[in-house]
Amino acid sequence: MKRRAIISVSDKTGIVEFARRLSSFDVEIVSTGGTAKVLQEAGVSVTNVSDITGFPECLDGRVKTLHPNIHAGILAMRQNSEHMKQLGELDITPVDFVIINLYPFKETILKDGVKLEEAIENIDIGGPSMLRAAAKNYQDVTVLIDPNDYEKVLDELEENGEVKRETKFYLAAKVFEHTAHYDALIANYLSKQVNDEEFPELLTLTYEKVQTMRYGENPHQKGVFYKEVGNIPASLINAKQLHGKALSYNNINDTNGAIEALKEFDEPTVVAVKHANPCGVGTASTIYDAYKKAYDGDPISIFGGIIVANREIDAETAAEINKIFVEIVVAPSYTEEALDILFKKKNIRVLELGDINTKTPKGTWDMKKVYGGLLVQDFDTELLPAMEDLEVVTDKKPTDREMEDLIFAWKVVKHTKSNAIVIAKDNATLGVGPGQTNRIWAAEQAIDRSGDKVKGAVMASDAFFPFPDCVEAAAKAGITAIIQPGGSIRDDQSIEACNKYGIAMIFTGMRHFKH
Numbered sequence: 098m099k100r101r102a103i104i105s106v107s108d109k110t111g112i113v114e115f116a117r118r119l120s121s122f123d124v125e126i127v128s129t130g131g132t133a134k135v136l137q138e139a140g141v142s143v144t145n146v147s148d149i150t151g152f153p154e155c156l157d158g159r160v161k162t163l164h165p166n167i168h169a170g171i172l173a174m175r176q177n178s179e180h181m182k183q184l185g186e187l188d189i190t191p192v193d194f195v196i197i198n199l200y201p202f203k204e205t206i207l208k209d210g211v212k213l214e215e216a217i218e219n220i221d222i223g224g225p226s227m228l229r230a231a232a233k234n235y236q237d238v239t240v241l242i243d244p245n246d247y248e249k250v251l252d253e254l255e256e257n258g259e260v261k262r263e264t265k266f267y268l269a270a271k272v273f274e275h276t277a278h279y280d281a282l283i284a285n286y287l288s289k290q291v292n293d294e295e296f297p298e299l300l301t302l303t304y305e306k307v308q309t310m311r312y313g314e315n316p317h318q319k320g321v322f323y324k325e326v327g328n329i330p331a332s333l334i335n336a337k338q339l340h341g342k343a344l345s346y347n348n349i350n351d352t353n354g355a356i357e358a359l360k361e362f363d364e365p366t367v368v369a370v371k372h373a374n375p376c377g378v379g380t381a382s383t384i385y386d387a388y389k390k391a392y393d394g395d396p397i398s399i400f401g402g403i404i405v406a407n408r409e410i411d412a413e414t415a416a417e418i419n420k421i422f423v424e425i426v427v428a429p430s431y432t433e434e435a436l437d438i439l440f441k442k443k444n445i446r447v448l449e450l451g452d453i454n455t456k457t458p459k460g461t462w463d464m465k466k467v468y469g470g471l472l473v474q475d476f477d478t479e480l481l482p483a484m485e486d487l488e489v490v491t492d493k494k495p496t497d498r499e500m501e502d503l504i505f506a507w508k509v510v511k512h513t514k515s516n517a518i519v520i521a522k523d524n525a526t527l528g529v530g531p532g533q534t535n536r537i538w539a540a541e542q543a544i545d546r547s548g549d550k551v552k553g554a555v556m557a558s559d560a561f562f563p564f565p566d567c568v569e570a571a572a573k574a575g576i577t578a579i580i581q582p583g584g585s586i587r588d589d590q591s592i593e594a595c596n597k598y599g600i601a602m603i604f605t606g607m608r609h610f611k612h
Contacts, residue, residue, distance in 0.1 A: 101170065102194035103146070104136070105129045105162070105224065107201055110244040113139040115196070115251065122254050124194065129161050130154070149190075162223040171195060171230040175237045195231035196241045199224045199279055206286050207327055213290060220283055228272045235269035236262060242275050278303045282326060296473060307334065313346045320346040331360065331455035333448075336427060340439065341446030344425070348403075348446070352425055355405040358512035360456050361480065362407065367391040371402040374531040378509050380524040384408040388417055390525035395546050396421070398529070403427070407454050410435045429453045480508060481605055488604040490583070490592050495601040499555055499578040503603060506557035507580050511609040515559050518543040518567070520576065522554035536560070540567045544574045551575055559609045561585040565594035572598035582608035 150164040170192040173180040200221040231240035281303035304323035313320030355370035367387040369377035376398035379390025403425040412434035461476040506521035514532035518539040528546030530539035552575030583604030595602040
C-alpha cells in the first residue's frame with residue numbers, strides 16, 4: 098500500500114530534499130499552502146490537502162487540516178481491526194508520516210512593537226493538533242518537527258524500509274516537549290497582556306538549553322544551563338565569550354551574582370566576587386582606580402575570583418588583573434591592548450557584555466527551586482525606601498563623607514549572603530563578613546579583614562542588631578558610622594551603645610536578606 102505523508106512547515110530548511118527522498122520510498126506527499134508551492138516549484142509531486150479533505154482552505158487559512166480525513170488517518174491504530182475497518186468504510190487513507198513545524202509565535206512576539214493581533218494570528222491551531230495526534234499514535238506514525246532529524250529517518254527507511262519503533266518514540270517525546278514549550282510561550286505572553294494577578298494560580302515555565310556542563314556544582318553532579326525566551330537585558334546569557342574555556346555551573350552562578358551587584362552602581366565600578374559573595378568593590382573616577390580600590394580592599398579573597406566592571410577595561414587595568422589569579426573577567430568592552438594582555442593567560446575567561454549597566458527591571462521574578470516546589474518572589478530591585486526616609490537615630494549625625502560610604506556599603510551588603518556585614522571607606526570595601534550564623538561573627542570577620550584601615554570606616558548590616566555587641570565591636574575597631582534596617586525590640590540598646598561610643602547610626606527601614 099502506498100504510504101502517505103503530510104508536510105506543512107514554516108521552517109523550510111532541507112524540506113525539498115527530504116520530500117524528494119521520501120517520495121522515492123513510494124510515499125505520497127500531501128501538503129498545504131506555502132509548503133506545497135515550494136515543493137511543486139522544486140519538481141516534487143504534491144497532493145493538496147484540500148483534495149484529501151474535500152473542503153477548501155478557508156478563513157484566511159485558519160482552517161486547512163482540521164478534518165476527519167486527516168485526523169482519522171493519523172490516529173487510526175494499524176493493529177486495531179475495528180479502526181482499520183472504519184477507515185475502509187469511510188474511504189480514509191492512513192497517514193504514516195507527519196512533518197510539521199509551527200507558526201513562528203516566538204519569533205513574532207520577540208519583534209519590536211509587535212501588536213497583539215499579529216501575535217494571535219501566529220498561534221498555530223491545526224499544526225499542534227496534528228503533531229499531538231501523530232505523537233500519540235507513535236507506533237504507527239513517524240512525526241518530525243526538527244530538520245535535524247530528517248536524515249536519521251531517511252537512513253532508517255533506506256536500511257530497513259521503515260522507521261524503528263524506538264526512533265518513533267523518541268520523535269514523539271520530542272513533539273510533546275515542543276508543543277508544551279509552544280503553548281507555554283502563548284500562555285505566558287497572553288497572561289502578561291491581561292492578568293491582573295501578580296502571580297498566576299498556574300505557573301508554566303519554559304526554558305531553552307544553552308549548554309551542557311562538564312558537571313554541576315560538584316564533579317559527581319550533572320549540570321545544564323537553560324535560558325529564558327526573549328532578550329533579557331544585562332544577562333550573562335547574552336555575554337560574548339572572547340577567551341578561555343566554557344563557564345562551569347559555579348562560574349555562571351557566581352558571575353551572575355557579581356553582575357547583579359555591579360548594577361547598583363552608576364559611577365565607574367569594579368566588583369570582585371568569590372563563592373557568590375562580593376569580596377572587593379570599589380568606585381572611582383576611572384576603572385583602573387576602581388579596580389585598585391576593589392583589589393586593595395581584600396586581596397587574598399579576590400585571588401581566584403571573578404572581576405566585573407561597568408566601563409571599558411584598558412591596558413593598564415588588564416595588566417593589574419594579570420598580576421593575580423582571576424578566573425573570569427566581564428566588562429562592556431575592552432581595548433585591543435587590554436585583550437592582548439588578558440589573552441596571555443590561558444585559563445582566564447574573558448567575556449563582553451555590552452549592556453552590563455542596564456538595571457534589572459521591576460517585575461522580574463526571582464525563583465529558587467526547593468525539593469517538591471518552587472519559591473517565587475519579586476526580584477529585589479529596591480535599595481532604600483527613599484533617602485529622605487532614612488532615620489538618624491543617634492545623637493551624632495553622619496558627615497557627608499560618612500554618608501556616602503554608608504550608602505556604598507549598603508549597596509554591597511545587599512548582595513552579600515546573610516548574615517552579612519560590610520566595612521567600607523572612601524568608596525571601597527575593606528572587609529566583608531558573609532554567611533555567618535550570627536551577626537557578631539560576621540562583624541568580627543569583616544573587621545579582621547579590614548586590617549589597619551578600619552579606623553574611620555563605616556559598617557553596613559543586612560539586618561537589625563538584636564544586641565549591642567556589634568556596636569561594641571565596631572567601636573573597639575574605630576568604626577564611626579553604622580547603617581542597618583532597625584526594627585529590633587532591642588534597638589534602644591544598640592542606639593544607647595552608639596551614643597556611648599560616639600558612633601552615628603542610621604535605620605533604613607528596609608532589610609536585604611540574601612540566602
